Amino acid sequence: MPTILITGGHSGLGSECSKLLASTYHYNLILAGRSPAKMETFAAELRNSYEVKVDIIEMDTSSLTSVRSGVTQCLSMLDRGEIESLQGIICNAGVRLNGATTYSEDGYETTFATNYLGHVLLTELLIDRVASKGRIVFTSSGTHDPETVDGKTMRVAAEYSAIELAHTGKNGKKPIPNGKAYSTSKLCIILYAYELNRRLKKAGVMVSSIAFDPGATFDTGFLRSMPKLVQWLASTSFMRWVMKRSGITLGDVVLSGQFLAKIAADPMYSHGSGKYFQSNNGNLIERRSSKLSYDEQRAKKLWSDTKTLVHLQENETSSILP
Numbered sequence: 489m490p491t492i493l494i495t496g497g498h499s500g501l502g503s504e505c506s507k508l509l510a511s512t513y514h515y516n517l518i519l520a521g522r523s524p525a526k527m528e529t530f531a532a533e534l535r536n537s538y539e540v541k542v543d544i545i546e547m548d549t550s551s552l553t554s555v556r557s558g559v560t561q562c563l564s565m566l567d568r569g570e571i572e573s574l575q576g577i578i579c580n581a582g583v584r585l586n587g588a589t590t591y592s593e594d595g596y597e598t599t600f601a602t603n604y605l606g607h608v609l610l611t612e613l614l615i616d617r618v619a620s621k622g623r624i625v626f627t628s629s630g631t632h633d634p635e636t637v638d639g640k641t642m643r644v645a646a647e648y649s650a651i652e653l654a655h656t657g658k659n660g661k662k663p664i665p666n667g668k669a670y671s672t673s674k675l676c677i678i679l680y681a682y683e684l685n686r687r688l689k690k691a692g693v694m695v696s697s698i699a700f701d702p703g704a705t706f707d708t709g710f711l712r713s714m715p716k717l718v719q720w721l722a723s724t725s726f727m728r729w730v731m732k733r734s735g736i737t738l739g740d741v742v743l744s745g746q747f748l749a750k751i752a753a754d755p756m757y758s759h760g761s762g763k764y765f766q767s768n769n770g771n772l773i774e775r776r777s778s779k780l781s782y783d784e785q786r787a788k789k790l791w792s793d794t795k796t797l798v799h800l801q802e803n804e805t806s807s808i809l810p
């Protein structure tokens with residue numbers, strides 16, 4: 489059976505995605521994440537319930553060393569035939585931080601490192617091994633679009649480069665607020681998804697690159713860094729009603745997770761490359777992402793700055809992509 493690798497696939501909406509991939513689409517899975525014990529417990533549940541092979545790979549997406557080491561493990565599993573084929577990658581792990589700005593072990597702002605840089609490195613290092621007709625799906629967020637109600641609350645840091653985002657708050661400068669760092673990391677992952685799609689198409693590679701917004705989704709660990717009062721408020725049906733009334737796009741932990749699995753595996757979405765899908769009040773819809781996300785010049789600059797930030801070596805660059 490073919491395999492899909494998913495980051496953050498053991499919890500939140502990622503776990504609902506993993507369950508559907510295993511139960512309905514019969515994929516073997518690699519759960520990649522920073523919490524081996526939690527991943528192992530969930531992996532055992534999947535193996536027992538759905539009779540699929542589930543491997544775990546330790547991978548902290550905020551750490552370039554950890555991503556490289558996880559990829560090495562995945563490649564040797566492929567080389568040894570322990571994985572039949574890598575049919576997809578789901579870049580789903582993410583954080584929305586609170587409090588003082590922190591930096592990863594590589595010295596990059598943690599949100600940007602976790603949500604964006606680690607996933608780009610993961611994709612670049614594995615892309616040559618993704619099977620024909622495979623898919624790479626990136627979990628983004630509606631907050632990336634400053635023209636929507638979701639995006640108006642945070643607003644992206646439109647004027648910043650990747651280098652500045654990675655080093656925000658250094659040299660005595662004011663850091664980008666956490667909310668903005670989050671929404672901007674999610675804009676960057678869409679820009680990357682579209683740029684990857686263009687590069688794949690140019691090279692004639694039959695692999696899709698797709699972006700997904702799960703909508704504002706409760707009952708996940710997403711708000712875990714926020715004050716307890718905010719977490720409690722978000723759990724009330726009154727707040728959900730207020731959010732719905734104000735036009736925020738609402739997701740649902742089960743549905744949004746299942747939609748993510750569908751985009752990654754269902755034949756209905758085999759022509760989804762270069763597109764943006766959203767879990768929108770109970771429906772999975774295709775829609776346009778923000779204006780900025782379609783800026784090709786910006787995407788090219790982001791791509792080359794990212795290569796520098798993740799220290800992509802000559803022997804690590806894809807042999808099939810321009």
Ligand SMILES: NC(=O)c1ccc[n+]([C@@H]2O[C@H](COP(=O)([O-])OP(=O)(O)OC[C@H]3O[C@@H](n4cnc5c(N)ncnc54)[C@H](OP(=O)(O)O)[C@@H]3O)[C@@H](O)[C@H]2O)c1
Nearest residue numbers: 496500501523548549550580581582629704705708709710
């Ligand atoms: N919930 C929402 O309202 C919402 C809205 C739009 C977009 N999203 C996006 O949806 C995705 C899933 O979020 P969720 O709502 O399901 O939240 P969640 O329950 O907190 O799940 C996040 C997952 O990311 C993993 N993760 C965090 N930092 C990591 C790191 N450094 N390395 C590896 N894994 C890491 C977590 O693993 P641990 O168990 O180890 O912490 C967890 O499995 C995220 O990308 C989030 O930004 C969520």
